[in-house]
Amino acid sequence: xxxxVSAEKKEKISVPFDYNKYLRPNKLPHIxxxxxxxxxxxxxxxxxxxxxxxxxxxxxxxxxIGCSSRTPGYVDFNTLHTLHGxxxxxxxxxxxxxxxxxxxxxxxxxxxxxxxxxHFIHACRRNIDLTVLVFTNAVxxxxxxxxxxxxxxxxxxxxSRYGNVEPPFDTCEIAKAAGATFVARGTAYHTLExxxxxxxxxxxxxxxxxDILDACPxxxxxxxxxxxxxxxxxxxxxxGTVSVKQVDxxxxxxxxxxMLRGVLHKIERPEYCEQYASLVxxxxxxx
Amino acid sequence: MGEAAxxxxxxxxxxxLCKGCSICVDFCPTNVLEMxxxxxxxxxxxxxxxxxLCDLRCPxxxxxxxx
Amino acid sequence: xxxxxxxxxxxxxxxxxxAIYAGCRFYAxxxxxxxxxxxxxxxxxxxxxxxRFIQMEDEIGGIAAAIGGSLAGLKSLTATSGPGxxxxxxxxxYACIAEIPLVIVNVMRGGPxxxxxxxxxxxxxxxxxxxxxxxxxxxxxxPAYVQEIHSETVRAFNLAERFRxxxxxxxxxxxxxxREPIILPPxxxxxxxxxxxxxxxxxxxxxxxxRFEIPPLAPFGTGYRFHVTGLNHKKDGFPTNxxxxxxxxxxxxxxxxxxxxxxxxxxxxxxxxxxxxxxFAIGSTARSARYAxxxxxxxxxKAGLLRPLTIWPFPDKAVTxxxxxxxxxxxxxxxxxxxxxxxxxxxxxxxxxxxxxxDGEPINPGQIIEAIKKAR
Numbered sequence: 119x120x121x122x123v124s125a126e127k128k129e130k131i132s133v134p135f136d137y138n139k140y141l142r143p144n145k146l147p148h149i150x151x152x153x154x155x156x157x158x159x160x161x162x163x164x165x166x167x168x169x170x171x172x173x174x175x176x177x178x179x180x181x182x183i184g185c186s187s188r189t190p191g192y193v194d195f196n197t198l199h200t201l202h203g204x205x206x207x208x209x210x211x212x213x214x215x216x217x218x219x220x221x222x223x224x225x226x227x228x229x230x231x232x233x234x235x236x237h238f239i240h241a242c243r244r245n246i247d248l249t250v251l252v253f254t255n256a257v258x259x260x261x262x263x264x265x266x267x268x269x270x271x272x273x274x275x276x277x278s279r280y281g282n283v284e285p286p287f288d289t290c291e292i293a294k295a296a297g298a299t300f301v302a303r304g305t306a307y308h309t310l311e312x313x314x315x316x317x318x319x320x321x322x323x324x325x326x327x328x329d330i331l332d333a334c335p336x337x338x339x340x341x342x343x344x345x346x347x348x349x350x351x352x353x354x355x356x357x358g359t360v361s362v363k364q365v366d367x368x369x370x371x372x373x374x375x376x377m378l379r380g381v382l383h384k385i386e387r388p389e390y391c392e393q394y395a396s397l398v399x400x401x402x403x404x405x
Numbered sequence: 406m407g408e409a410a411x412x413x414x415x416x417x418x419x420x421x422l423c424k425g426c427s428i429c430v431d432f433c434p435t436n437v438l439e440m441x442x443x444x445x446x447x448x449x450x451x452x453x454x455x456x457x458l459c460d461l462r463c464p465x466x467x468x469x470x471x472x
Numbered sequence: 473x474x475x476x477x478x479x480x481x482x483x484x485x486x487x488x489x490x491a492i493y494a495g496c497r498f499y500a501x502x503x504x505x506x507x508x509x510x511x512x513x514x515x516x517x518x519x520x521x522x523x524r525f526i527q528m529e530d531e532i533g534g535i536a537a538a539i540g541g542s543l544a545g546l547k548s549l550t551a552t553s554g555p556g557x558x559x560x561x562x563x564x565x566y567a568c569i570a571e572i573p574l575v576i577v578n579v580m581r582g583g584p585x586x587x588x589x590x591x592x593x594x595x596x597x598x599x600x601x602x603x604x605x606x607x608x609x610x611x612x613x614x615p616a617y618v619q620e621i622h623s624e625t626v627r628a629f630n631l632a633e634r635f636r637x638x639x640x641x642x643x644x645x646x647x648x649x650x651r652e653p654i655i656l657p658p659x660x661x662x663x664x665x666x667x668x669x670x671x672x673x674x675x676x677x678x679x680x681x682x683r684f685e686i687p688p689l690a691p692f693g694t695g696y697r698f699h700v701t702g703l704n705h706k707k708d709g710f711p712t713n714x715x716x717x718x719x720x721x722x723x724x725x726x727x728x729x730x731x732x733x734x735x736x737x738x739x740x741x742x743x744x745x746x747x748x749x750x751x752f753a754i755g756s757t758a759r760s761a762r763y764a765x766x767x768x769x770x771x772x773x774k775a776g777l778l779r780p781l782t783i784w785p786f787p788d789k790a791v792t793x794x795x796x797x798x799x800x801x802x803x804x805x806x807x808x809x810x811x812x813x814x815x816x817x818x819x820x821x822x823x824x825x826x827x828x829x830x831d832g833e834p835i836n837p838g839q840i841i842e843a844i845k846k847a848r
Binding site for chain 1: 421422424425426427428431432457460461462463464465466469470471
Binding site: 145174175176178180190191194195196197198199200201204206207208209210211212213214215216218219236237239240394397398400401402 | 498500519520521522523524526528529530532533534536537539541542544545546548562563692693694695697699700701703710711
């Protein structure tokens with residue numbers, strides 16, 4: 119049914135991993151439904167954080183509202199569960215007050231791109247050093263399965279019973295156009311690759327955005343005739359994406375209609391807090 | 406390297422955390438696991454290759470494979 | 473001895489000086505008339521003293537970033553006006569339930585909606601208390617003079633830190649754009665309350681510890697790792713569905729204010745000792761009222777002024793007491809009847825009448841004198 123991870127395994131596999139090092143005691147089981155991809159993404163994030171050697175005291179994990187935004191509750195960092203769409207400005211305030219802290223934002227596609235869309239593009243424009251993980255399940259799960267800004271055309275949701283007539287956003291294209299200096303996509307299916315991508319995002323100075331495709335079997339899956347979480351992972355995440363490293367080697371028909379995976383955009387540009395710090399230094403000296 | 410001497414892995418399942426999504430069962434390349442009711446169980450430990458896919462794709466922190 | 477500095481400042485400029493005096497080191501906001509001078513001033517002043525300023529992409533972003541900055545340990549300010557105050561309401565409620573100190577300035581302009589951006593108004597008085605959904609504590613201070621904008625901004629920061637709650641500084645456009653000579657007090661002249669330091673061991677720290685009336689807030693990144701949410705929560709900050717804990721939490725954030733009313737209330741009384749007619753007014757209207765009361769006195773009418781500098785929590789006690797010894801209370805306000813409802817609620821005996829104006833012009837002393845004469 120699936121290929122073993124032997125190829126990935128060669129590069130020092132990070133499991134079994136002691137997740138308890140970063141989880142808060144007695145907070146599991148989490149609230150996510152059976153088969154929900156958020157838990158897979160959370161695990162990849164924790165392994166990436168560990169690999170990055172970050173101190174728990176020095177991490178702020180900020181989220182908005184929605185299923186994925188419940189992530190901060192489970193992890194032993196400085197955690198902030200904010201308002202729908204507003205994780206980025208809250209995180210911006212923390213980062214400006216404490217530029218030495220690693221500020222990570224966990225947000226859903228609806229949270230980041232619909233109600234929080236304006237904050238999203240402006241965080242990218244500023245290139246403020248935030249690691250933004252967008253859990254993209256193409257549906258509003260917390261409220262019971264309404265279509266989201268990344269729901270594909272034709273997708274069935276409780277508010278698009280006859281098929282979604284709105285074209286979806288490409289999160290990575292928006293991030294890139296808005297000025298983010300690190301833009302990547304991963305999936306819950308490619309979990310080791312995701313861990314690596316998040317690790318790279320954490321190491322990047324500036325706004326880094328990782329669009330993470332993961333499945334909502336309860337709502338998106340059931341309404342769109344997917345048989346199971348596994349079926350969603352195989353069709354949407356595995357077959358629906360192609361690695362940016364392979365895209366040039368593949369024939370056009372193998373790439374058609376697929377989303378690119380991996381690091382899609384990485385450039386160097388002055389980071390906001392550093393720019394501001396040099397301004398402060400200049401002005402404090404009375405210039 | 407005789408088969409008899411092969412050390413079996415230790416697959417640790419936390420039934421309190423398993424939500425029965427069957428992702429681990431479906432993705433196991435050697436059919437080590439099976440669903441028993443709403444919780445995963447080991448069916449064929451000897452077949453386990455320690456590939457770790459079950460752990461990697463488990464959303465619920467419910468399964469880990471140790472040497 | 474450090475000399476007092478005398479300066480000619482605009483109200484909004486005095487607000488900037490007050491904030492910096494109080495130790496504010498982070499400003500996040502969005503431009504809006506008639507409060508923009510506060511953002512402009514903070515953007516110039518903060519970098520020079522090691523503070524940080526950011527112009528956010530919208531009003532909601534402004535207050536959200538300010539809450540984030542405060543949670544990370546900096547005294548934080550955001551400023552706005554009516555339409556922006558409407559947009560900030562959800563986050564204001566967040567700061568209430570998460571108990572994050574914060575100062576929000578609302579320089580009131582005409583409404584509703586975009587209304588009259590350059591005209592004075594006092595029509596956000598009720599919004600400052602009831603604007604965000606759910607029951608929540610509210611503190612709002614109402615300076616009427618440029619000097620007072622400075623000192624009340626300092627007091628607002630003190631109240632925010634002392635009570636771990638957002639505090640609104642509410643003044644109308646007239647006061648915000650008025651220029652008056654003010655004395656900038658030297659350090660130490662005004663009380664400045666800083667955030668209570670957390671000293672316990674990290675594993676003994678609970679951000680909403682019910683053993684405290686006002687639990688101290690450990691800034692993010694100081695070794696106390698905890699959870700903050702806008703959901704009803706337990707003492708450890710994690711969400712709860714337990715009705716007992718939901719009720720207790722909601723009541724505690726109200727009681728921490730209600731138990732300290734005398735500390736929060738602040739009124740100025742003018743000629744009230746023997747007054748038969750009282751005027752109850754704030755902001756620019758109180759300036760007209762002060763003149764009107766003096767004028768009435770010169771005409772032999774025993775008039776006086778009660779001027780609250782804290783409008784929320786409402787000065788129930790002062791109004792009730794006053795109502796027992798005066799014949800009438802006149803409430804001039806730049807709206808169609810907001811404070812007057814509260815004064816009526818608190819009045820035990822005196823007749824309460826309002827003077828209301830929403831044409832973008834101030835209430836002048838003549839209107840008030842007329843009302844005083846009528847009430848006699």
